[in-house]
Amino acid sequence: MRLFDEFPQLTKEAWIAKILKDLKGKPLSVLDWDTGEGITLKPFYRQEDMAAPPPELSLRRGDTFSVYADWQTVTEIAIDDLGDALSRIQEAGENDVHAIRLYQRSSEVAEDTFQRLLSQIDFQRTAVHLYTSNGMEDIAQLFQYAEETGLEKPFLTGTLVIPASLDSPPNWAALASLIQSHAAEYPHFRLLGIDLTAIHETGGNIVQQLAYGLAMIVDAVMALEQAGLTKEQILQSLAIQFPVGGKFFLEIGKIRAFRVLYGMLLEGLGVSMEKLPPPFLIARTANWNKSVYDAHNNLCRTTTEAISAALGGAHAIIVSAFDTIAKQESVFSTRIARNIQHLLKQESSLGWVTDVAGGSYYIEQITDALGEAGWKQFLEVEQLGGYAKAFEQTAIQSAINATAAARQRKLAKRKEVLVGINQFANTNETQPTSIHPSNRRAYPYEALRQRTEALNAQRDKAIEAYLLLFGDTRMRNARAHFARNLLSAAGFHISETATPNQLETSLNDLPNRTPDMVVLCSANAAYEKEALAIMTRIRAVLPECLILIAGKSIAIEALGADACLYAGMDAPAFLTDLQNRIAQ
Numbered sequence: 001m002r003l004f005d006e007f008p009q010l011t012k013e014a015w016i017a018k019i020l021k022d023l024k025g026k027p028l029s030v031l032d033w034d035t036g037e038g039i040t041l042k043p044f045y046r047q048e049d050m051a052a053p054p055p056e057l058s059l060r061r062g063d064t065f066s067v068y069a070d071w072q073t074v075t076e077i078a079i080d081d082l083g084d085a086l087s088r089i090q091e092a093g094e095n096d097v098h099a100i101r102l103y104q105r106s107s108e109v110a111e112d113t114f115q116r117l118l119s120q121i122d123f124q125r126t127a128v129h130l131y132t133s134n135g136m137e138d139i140a141q142l143f144q145y146a147e148e149t150g151l152e153k154p155f156l157t158g159t160l161v162i163p164a165s166l167d168s169p170p171n172w173a174a175l176a177s178l179i180q181s182h183a184a185e186y187p188h189f190r191l192l193g194i195d196l197t198a199i200h201e202t203g204g205n206i207v208q209q210l211a212y213g214l215a216m217i218v219d220a221v222m223a224l225e226q227a228g229l230t231k232e233q234i235l236q237s238l239a240i241q242f243p244v245g246g247k248f249f250l251e252i253g254k255i256r257a258f259r260v261l262y263g264m265l266l267e268g269l270g271v272s273m274e275k276l277p278p279p280f281l282i283a284r285t286a287n288w289n290k291s292v293y294d295a296h297n298n299l300c301r302t303t304t305e306a307i308s309a310a311l312g313g314a315h316a317i318i319v320s321a322f323d324t325i326a327k328q329e330s331v332f333s334t335r336i337a338r339n340i341q342h343l344l345k346q347e348s349s350l351g352w353v354t355d356v357a358g359g360s361y362y363i364e365q366i367t368d369a370l371g372e373a374g375w376k377q378f379l380e381v382e383q384l385g386g387y388a389k390a391f392e393q394t395a396i397q398s399a400i401n402a403t404a405a406a407r408q409r410k411l412a413k414r415k416e417v418l419v420g421i422n423q424f425a426n427t428n429e430t431q432p433t434s435i436h437p438s439n440r441r442a443y444p445y446e447a448l449r450q451r452t453e454a455l456n457a458q459r460d461k462a463i464e465a466y467l468l469l470f471g472d473t474r475m476r477n478a479r480a481h482f483a484r485n486l487l488s489a490a491g492f493h494i495s496e497t498a499t500p501n502q503l504e505t506s507l508n509d510l511p512n513r514t515p516d517m518v519v520l521c522s523a524n525a526a527y528e529k530e531a532l533a534i535m536t537r538i539r540a541v542l543p544e545c546l547i548l549i550a551g552k553s554i555a556i557e558a559l560g561a562d563a564c565l566y567a568g569m570d571a572p573a574f575l576t577d578l579q580n581r582i583a584q
Contacts, residue, residue: 012046019043035250036407037205039369045361051368059263059273060256060367061355062313070351071309072099072127072316073341074282075334076324079132080105082113088334089120097338099127099158101318105327107133114138118145128158129282129316131241135162136174139191143182156186159239159280159316161193166202166400169391170195172220176227183237190239190280192220200243201288202439203404206254210374212396213240213258214265215387221269222386231271238279242314243286244305251305252357253366255281255312260371261378283309284318290325291442292435293449294420298322303340310350311357317341325440326433404439411441412570414486421445422571425488444572445489448579452491455583463582465548466515467496468534470503471526479550480521483565487519490575507534510541516582517546519565524553531559546581 020028031043042049075097077088085102092100102117118141121128130138139160146156164170172192179191194216196209204212217238224234240258244251258281266273285302299322309317319340321333345351357363384390391397410416417423421442430453435446456462465487469476484494495515497506510518518538520531527549535547549556552566562581563574 012048015044015046035247036403036410037207037250037370038373039207041362041366041369045365047361049361050364059259061358062256062259070345071314073097073338073345074099074101074127074129074316074318075338076101076103076318076320078103078105079109079113079117082110082116085113085117086120089117091331091334092338093122093126095335095338096342098125099129099316101129101131102138103131104133109134114141115145118142123151123157124155127316128156130158130160131163133163135160136178139178143186146186153186154188157188159190159193159241159282161195161239161241161282164195164198166198166397169388170216170220172223173227175220176224176229179224179233179237180227180229183233187236190237192224192234192237193239193241194220195241197241197243197284197286199400200245200286202400203288203407204400205403205407206245206247206250206370207373207377208400208403209242210254210258210261210370211377211381212387214261214374214378215381215390217262217265218269218382219387231269232275235266235271235279236276239282240279241282241284242309243288244283244309245286246289246301246305248304248308249363249366250370251308252312252363253370255283255309255314256355256357256363256367257371257374259313260367261375264375280316281314282316282318283312283314285309285320287320287325287440289418289441290320290322291418291421291440292326292431292446293429293442294426295323295326297420298325299336299340300419302337306340306344307350310344313355326431326435408441408444412444412572413568414571415568418442418445422489423485425449425485425491427488427491427493448489448572448575449491451579455579461514462493463491463579464493464495464515465517465519466513467494467519467521468506469497469500469521470506470530470534471522473500475523475526476500476521479565480519482567483519483521483548483550486565486571487575489571490579492516492578503530503534507537510538513542515542515545517548517562517578518542519548519550520561521550524551524556527551527556527559531556531561535559535561546578 016028023030033041035041075088075092077085077100079085079102089100132138146153175192183191194213196213199209199212221231221234225231242255262279263273285305289301290298302319302322306317306319319337321329321337323329323333350356381387381390384393384395387396411418411422414422418441420426422445431450435443435450437443452463467480467483469480480496488494499505520527520534531549538545538547546562548563548565549559549561550565552564556564
């Protein structure tokens with residue numbers, strides 16, 4: 001007997017009817033999600049929405065991609081500080097982390113640094129992922145060290161990924177001799193690393209990651225074939241590094257979609273999947289959506305990103321420390337980053353099941369939609385002559401820049417939220433160190449916060465916004481909440497009336513205050529009736545104070561306030577203007 005046989009079957013039409021009733025006259029389309037990836041998702045999907053059920057064993061499900069569902073827990077170690085790097089290698093081994101990623105921050109590293117680090121790694125228990133600009137030299141040292149110490153070659157596991165940028169396309173030809181001479185000797189070390197990090201960190205979307213990643217693979221195959229390698233030799237050494245951002249379901253679908261597209265790519269290249277090991281998929285929590293202010297929110301972000309990577313089927317996962325952006329990693333923050341993965345594995349058991357997301361109509365639909373959009377965009381790049389040719393024509397850079405600008409506009413207008421940055425900011429927090437210009441989403445708001453701190457220090461007084469609440473309870477509270485969140489994003493100190501039901505008492509209290517701005521928070525009807533008189537009284541006792549009104553209409557603009565606060569405004573531009581006025 002099946003558990004739900006006794007219950008009546010509900011049709012899709014019945015679900016839609018119930019939703020429309022709850023929407024009270026609004027169309028179902030108001031629940032559609034424009035993901036920003038060029039695809040739109042419905043609020044729910046059912047089995048009949050699937051084009052065809054995926055086969056039980058398929059690339060999307062990952063069954064042919066790994067022998068088991070578990071992934072490598074990778075800890076990042078910067079090699080710039082030798083003493084710190086050595087202690088972190090030891091700490092990783094002591095805490096059941098048997099995969100490390102060596103990376104560098106600065107261009108100058110002591111000559112013997114890498115050799116000394118290698119001597120402290122137990123290669124029989126530890127995978128090593130290299131991510132340095134000197135990757136070719138470092139891997140040569142690694143292979144030399146393996147030869148000199150007599151390390152059994154199957155024990156050397158890991159990947160070589162040379163950081164990519166949008167300044168120049170990858171130079172695949174340089175890898176040809178390395179793959180030809182060492183790939184067969186070290187079958188578990190992947191030398192052909194495709195890095196998709198720069199696409200994401202400069203504002204590119206998920207579809208662009210998929211499309212450009214496929215195009216880079218084709219370019220690599222063509223370049224290395226010309227150097228005398230076969231397609232099989234090339235692809236058996238393939239590794240892909242994915243950045244993982246905050247769009248939880250889309251990031252799961254991204255990794256699943258890549259596996260499907262990779263299978264299609266192999267078919268187009270005339271290569272049999274059965275003769276190849278799968279590409280090694282590395283996932284790292286992204287920097288683009290992380291913040292320096294309210295940095296502990298980064299813990300929540302990296303946790304959801306790590307879950308996305310695990311459910312998507314990554315072979316190795318790197319969780320950055322919550323304070324990596326500020327370059328302040330400590331023993332504590334790296335321990336927390338490491339333990340996020342231990343929690344997901346040991347307590348949540350995410351590594352016990354292959355393709356946990358399989359069968360979810362929503363995620364299957366996302367996988368299909370991302371795959372279709374990614375393949376279409378990949379073909380467009382190939383029509384331009386491939387990744388390198390498209391890069392030379394600046395088509396790649398232009399597409400990413402356009403995507404990034406659109407995404408930043410949404411953040412500026414607060415149609416997208418970064419908690420602790422453009423919504424729910426902690427105005428009591430300050431940053432003692434300067435924040436360098438960055439492509440990160442939070443940077444425009446962080447720059448505002450730093451300027452406010454500088455102005456506060458010059459004035460020896462915090463910039464203060466006083467919220468004057470009066471009239472209709474619902475509207476005044478809603479508009480006060482909006483004003484509080486908007487003005488806090490610049491680090492302004494917020495105070496508000498203690499007597500919202502007694503306007504006269506609130507106005508009589510104003511001479512005892514010295515705010516830089518007063519924000520009227522009420523309903524439109526109350527503004528039309530009382531705002532002019534209120535503003536006259538404010539200007540009489542606080543002549544230097546800015547007067548703002550929360551809300552916008554033609555009538556409100558005509559009242560003569562210094563500015564209006566409203567949904568959809570360019571928040572950084574507006575807040576910068578307020579700072580300029582106050583600084584005069």
